[in-house]
Amino acid sequence: MPTASLPLRIGLYVLAITSVGFGVALMVSAHLGVAPNDVMNTGVAKALDTGVGTASWVTSSIAMVLAWVMGRRPRIATVLGGVIVGLSINQFMKLLPEPHAMVPRIVMLSVGLFVVWAAITGVVATDVGAGPLELLMLAIIDRGVSISVARWGIELGLLTIGLILGGAAGVGTAVFAFCTGPVLAVTLPWASHRLGTHLTQPTDVAATAT
Secondary structure, three states, rough: OOOOOHHHHHHHHHHHHHHHHHHHHHHHOOOOOOOOHHHOOOOOOOOOOOOOOHHHHHHHHHHHHHHHOOOOOOOOHHHHHHHHHHHHHHHHHHOOOOOOOHHHHHHHHHHHHHHHHHHHHHHHHHOOOOOOOHHHHHHOOOOEEEEEEEEHHHHHHHHHHHHHOOOOOHHHHHHHHHHHHHHHHHHHHHHHHHHOOOOOHHHHOEEEOO
């Protein structure tokens, strides 16, 4: 299948990046745990008394600087992606309710997970540019570290720092950690085939997209 046009892929990329923010906001508002990467963001937000989206800019900036120092220069899509995710998280957090009853919280968590998985699929399948954490992971891989070790090392580091800072870990964190790989193993090949993009080990790379 021929590769989809660049304007179409850029449009889908922006939609997917914005959807990442919506999914993260749903999971944060459910108060049942967020993705390992976002445990760090919620911890930073708590420590700095700022929005989760704003905290994600801090995390993304650090990741991009580290990647650049290690030889992986951020692309425009990497920078814009980090900015858009942060903005969308902050805006959706203002609009979403924070229910106290367990049933609506579980619904919000479930919808948030599916939205994030769909958004990650879109971000990676469009093959427009790596996210900040993806870029850092690739820089680590350049040093001879395997993809799995680099991925889990970054996630473990972010999760640990996030927990120290009081980040929002919970059942959602465990579900995301254990189910993201199998879900993306199904969705990414389908999406990349539809767009005609050719990805190398996309499932492992995509796991650090949020």
